[in-house]
Amino acid sequence: MNTPHLSEQQAQQWAENASSADATLAAHVWACPACQRRVADYQALFSALKTAPQPAFDFNLAARVAGQLPGVTRAFPWAFIALGGLGLAFALAVVASGWAALRQLFQAASAGAVALGTVLAVSVVLAYGLEMLFRHRRQTEIFLSLPRELQHDGAQPV
Amino acid sequence: MSRPSTYSPSDQYLVEQVLQGDTARFGEIVNRTKGLVTQIVFKLIPHPADRPDLAQDIYLKAFRHLAGFRHQAKLSTWIGQIAYNTCLHYLEKKRLLLPGEPGLEAAETGPGAPALLAVAPEVEARLFGQDLTAVLAAEIDKLPPLYKTLIGLYHQQELSYAEIAHITSLPEGTVKSYLFRARKALKESIEATYQRDEL
Numbered sequence A: 001m002n003t004p005h006l007s008e009q010q011a012q013q014w015a016e017n018a019s020s021a022d023a024t025l026a027a028h029v030w031a032c033p034a035c036q037r038r039v040a041d042y043q044a045l046f047s048a049l050k051t052a053p054q055p056a057f058d059f060n061l062a063a064r065v066a067g068q069l070p071g072v073t074r075a076f077p078w079a080f081i082a083l084g085g086l087g088l089a090f091a092l093a094v095v096a097s098g099w100a101a102l103r104q105l106f107q108a109a110s111a112g113a114v115a116l117g118t119v120l121a122v123s124v125v126l127a128y129g130l131e132m133l134f135r136h137r138r139q140t141e142i143f144l145s146l147p148r149e150l151q152h153d154g155a156q157p158v
Numbered sequence B: 001m002s003r004p005s006t007y008s009p010s011d012q013y014l015v016e017q018v019l020q021g022d023t024a025r026f027g028e029i030v031n032r033t034k035g036l037v038t039q040i041v042f043k044l045i046p047h048p049a050d051r052p053d054l055a056q057d058i059y060l061k062a063f064r065h066l067a068g069f070r071h072q073a074k075l076s077t078w079i080g081q082i083a084y085n086t087c088l089h090y091l092e093k094k095r096l097l098l099p100g101e102p103g104l105e106a107a108e109t110g111p112g113a114p115a116l117l118a119v120a121p122e123v124e125a126r127l128f129g130q131d132l133t134a135v136l137a138a139e140i141d142k143l144p145p146l147y148k149t150l151i152g153l154y155h156q157q158e159l160s161y162a163e164i165a166h167i168t169s170l171p172e173g174t175v176k177s178y179l180f181r182a183r184k185a186l187k188e189s190i191e192a193t194y195q196r197d198e199l
Ligand SMILES: [Zn+2]
Pocket: A004, A005, A006, A028, A029, A032, A033, A034, A035, A036
């Protein structure tokens, strides 16, 4: 056996992909227990690395990030409160101005047109509110629901 | 980690949805890429207390710059690059620079070095016959941060040399060379630990 032992680099390459080695090297390794052992050690190391536990945070990273995104969890309650406040202010204004003003309004325009306008306005406000509510629910669900595999993420930090 | 076999939208679709205002979809992007980001943060950042904030910063940066993602690289590689650069910036700020660390060059023998068997064969044979997983985490932790990261990205995240080169902005040849040194250093460190325990 006149050819030299595998270098560290050759041993690593061989451990990863034996078919990449040339014929001279192959002839040496088949006849050399020391080189076979060195390749086997690297193969054992690579295999252990592959199956070693991966590092993981002990909290839900997606939920934590979600709490910081602009316009998601933080902005929504304020928008909702503002909308509710506006609605309340409008209702109070109607009550305060009394039925007399409302009657005047109905007298000024045809009753049919006012009724239609009121129905349209209420529908738009309702639709907008519902859309925001569903959107918020969906966002919360996506962010807070952990994929099942995450529950087994208890890997120790490497 | 295998995902459930339900419908899984493409990265491109998710990015478009987020850009159109469906911010909730960003959570899916986080869940898809957090393995890689966590790997980079844990391996590069020595202080565990700083890791959660850094991971969060990485994703907030990705969110802010999402419109600049061009789908030329994989989304995970793009976010991995942000993670790596954010960690480098942190290390620079804390004066914990990656290159030139003591011990980094010392571990090198070089590809052209004579093929000496540094450890007696009978010792070596005994070492790797045992269950490596028990000692592996501690031994990886002894490596310089860049070596740990490269080992994590290549052997645990199973990224290609090209993907690692993209994330770290290192030439592919340099990635290969560092990875060679990292694996050699890890193997020698394991051998040294076993030998010390035997004495
Ligand atoms: Zn040999």
